[in-house]
Amino acid sequence: MDERRTVTISKYLARHLRHRPQDIGITLDPHGWVDVEELLSAAARHGFPVSRDELDHVVAVNDKRRYAFDETGRRIRANQGHSVDVDLGLPVTPPPPFLYHGTTSRFVAAIRREGLRRMRRHAVHLSPDRRTAERVGSRRGRPVVLTVASGRMAADGHLFRVTPNNVWLVESVPPQYLCFG
Ligand code: HQG
Secondary structure: OOHHHHHHHHHHHHHHHHHOHHHHOOOOOOOOOEEHHHHHHHHHHOOOOOOHHHHHHHHHHOOOOOEEEOOOOOEEEEOOOOOOOOOOOOOEOOOOOOEEEEEEHHHHHHHHHHOEOOOOOOOEEEEOOHHHHHHHHOOOOOEEEEEEOHHHHHHOOOOOEEOOOOOEEEOOEOHHHEEOO
């Protein structure tokens, strides 16, 4: 499958498995899962036919492992990034001492005042290394990488979770845990 088709399918999945399942008449279960057959027939019905082989390919090659099948292979969900209400069932996990957040320069003043907020998503997304954070920030303009004192936050009672693709999630990051250097 060519790269363009892979990206198009991945974006379609992101839209409907994270944000707007109702647009194609599917319902995610409380943990974000949907039956693969149901997803594929809904997509076809809404003018976006995708074969099971194509879906398998996109899930397997996706650069960020954004999607996962359950152990039966009959259900699929997004690994993170939802704006709809789902409980991913990820265990609370002690973070490394520092994590990183990629943003863009125009948000920095507000972040200094308010800290990091989850905005429309379920959680603030943090990266394990600066390079990944820089890539996240550059989606929106000139990237700025903030260092998060995650070890100190965890010691103060903030709960961290990590997705299978190594994105760290936390409800918020108050400004005193951020380093803008
Ligand atoms: C910013 C992609 C003003 C925050 C990426 C970010 C990631 C504030 C934006 C994943 C703020 C929210 C998530 C505050 C935070 N004032 N702006 N107080 N607090 N912000 O997309 O982290 O390709 O919801 O810095 O790779 O950019 O979709 O979060 O710029 O892992 O799989 O508000 O999305 O993954 O934007 O990206 P987002 P994000 P996928």
